Amino acid sequence: MRKTLATIAALGTLALGATSSWAQDKVVKFGLAEDFTKVYTFVTSEYNQGQRDYLALINGRGGIKGHKFEATVVDTGNEPQRGIEAYDRFKSDGAVLMDFLSTPVSRAIVPRALKDKVNVLTLFHGRSDAADGEVFPTIFPASALYWSQATVILKYIADQEKAGLKGKKIALVGIDSPFGKEPLPVFQAIAAKEGFELQTFFYPSPGNEQSSSWTAVRRFAPDWVVIWGAGGGQTVSLRDAIRNGIKLDKLLSVIWLSETDTEIAGKDASKGVLRFEGVSHGRDTPIVKAILDEVVAKGKGAGPAEKVGSSYYNIGVASMAIAVEAARLALEKGNAVTAESLKQGFDSIKDFDAQGLMPAITITPKDHQGGGRGRISQWDGAKWVPKTDWYAAYQDIVWELVKKNAEEFKKSN
Numbered sequence: 001m002r003k004t005l006a007t008i009a010a011l012g013t014l015a016l017g018a019t020s021s022w023a024q025d026k027v028v029k030f031g032l033a034e035d036f037t038k039v040y041t042f043v044t045s046e047y048n049q050g051q052r053d054y055l056a057l058i059n060g061r062g063g064i065k066g067h068k069f070e071a072t073v074v075d076t077g078n079e080p081q082r083g084i085e086a087y088d089r090f091k092s093d094g095a096v097l098m099d100f101l102s103t104p105v106s107r108a109i110v111p112r113a114l115k116d117k118v119n120v121l122t123l124f125h126g127r128s129d130a131a132d133g134e135v136f137p138t139i140f141p142a143s144a145l146y147w148s149q150a151t152v153i154l155k156y157i158a159d160q161e162k163a164g165l166k167g168k169k170i171a172l173v174g175i176d177s178p179f180g181k182e183p184l185p186v187f188q189a190i191a192a193k194e195g196f197e198l199q200t201f202f203y204p205s206p207g208n209e210q211s212s213s214w215t216a217v218r219r220f221a222p223d224w225v226v227i228w229g230a231g232g233g234q235t236v237s238l239r240d241a242i243r244n245g246i247k248l249d250k251l252l253s254v255i256w257l258s259e260t261d262t263e264i265a266g267k268d269a270s271k272g273v274l275r276f277e278g279v280s281h282g283r284d285t286p287i288v289k290a291i292l293d294e295v296v297a298k299g300k301g302a303g304p305a306e307k308v309g310s311s312y313y314n315i316g317v318a319s320m321a322i323a324v325e326a327a328r329l330a331l332e333k334g335n336a337v338t339a340e341s342l343k344q345g346f347d348s349i350k351d352f353d354a355q356g357l358m359p360a361i362t363i364t365p366k367d368h369q370g371g372g373r374g375r376i377s378q379w380d381g382a383k384w385v386p387k388t389d390w391y392a393a394y395q396d397i398v399w400e401l402v403k404k405n406a407e408e409f410k411k412s413n
Helices: 001-020 042-060 080-093 102-118 144-162 183-196 211-220 232-243 259-267 286-296 312-334 337-345 395-412
Strands: 028-034 069-073 095-097 117-122 171-175 197-203 224-228 251-253 274-277 375-378 384-386
Touching: 028 042, 028 080, 028 312, 042 069, 042 286, 069 080, 069 232, 069 312, 095 312, 102 117, 117 312, 144 183, 144 224, 144 274, 144 375, 144 395, 171 183, 171 211, 183 274, 183 312, 183 395, 197 312, 211 232, 211 274, 224 232, 232 251, 232 259, 274 384, 286 312, 312 337, 337 375, 337 384
Parallel strands: 028 069, 028 095, 095 117, 171 197, 171 224, 224 251, 251 274
Antiparallel strands: 274 375, 375 384
């Protein structure tokens, strides 16, 4: 980890050096404060590598309309206070967009960001009610909310059962944190609508010890199990599920399950496990191919070449592709890239899929989610194989919850 942090510091310095010859009004600054050292570790390292490689690709092509992108990267250790300190630093440095890749940290940042009119990207994390662009005008999930991920998962389960969800027993196993409990309102609402039995099993952060939870899951004898964690906790969940005889083709995960988890738990032993997928994995998409040719092959990659195309790497690429698209739209209107013009750029994104890297999203001033689509993929022992096309489900329930919770947030802030 010491090497990782040293590399991050060095790359931050290099980013500044690379843009020093450019007029500062031609430099678009992003702040990336993420957890490299505590809970999300290998998630963040791959995600951030993808972010920096994508920005290197764009900068290497001359930027967007003569503007280059500079990212300052710092570690939060998943601690809200450190996230707030990073936020203050980024703000004073003129960052027009920030990303914290942590639900607890993002939740702590949101009230400040709204007050200061600072843009925050919360791709696949953070508050689900931030989809309401009228209440959260500068917060951009720009991806399937955790609530929408839950609906895609439950729709998949319903489609596998002849009688749908009615009468089924579903276990939700997750980390005892705001992130782990984020999907609960959706599970509860759909359980009431469709008539399935839900039991929850939460384990203490960071998730290194889950044995008692899985013993209880086994006693419950569920028809399906959904795991809701990230980082090392997901590997533990997968291992404990296997040890407790859970059928892996009946085990689904939130987006944060990757090939790294299956390698640690055992590639063959993990065969059959399912997950929500919001971004294509692998190296076959045009953007990832371009990164390999124009960045990695030239020795300019931000991390290990073998991680290029991994699940978390590609999510990082998608995050910056969306951010750069917002900047492009701002510049197309003849505006300098400020926090306000970038917000307008985000609100103008239409049918953007990053050249097939992800399901198309459309952002409006009212809808900051973009459609709520995802798909289910399955580990075949060597790779993730899509089981479905991109789709959304139960969006009426999602938006009822979005509006209700956004209104409650508005009243208390």
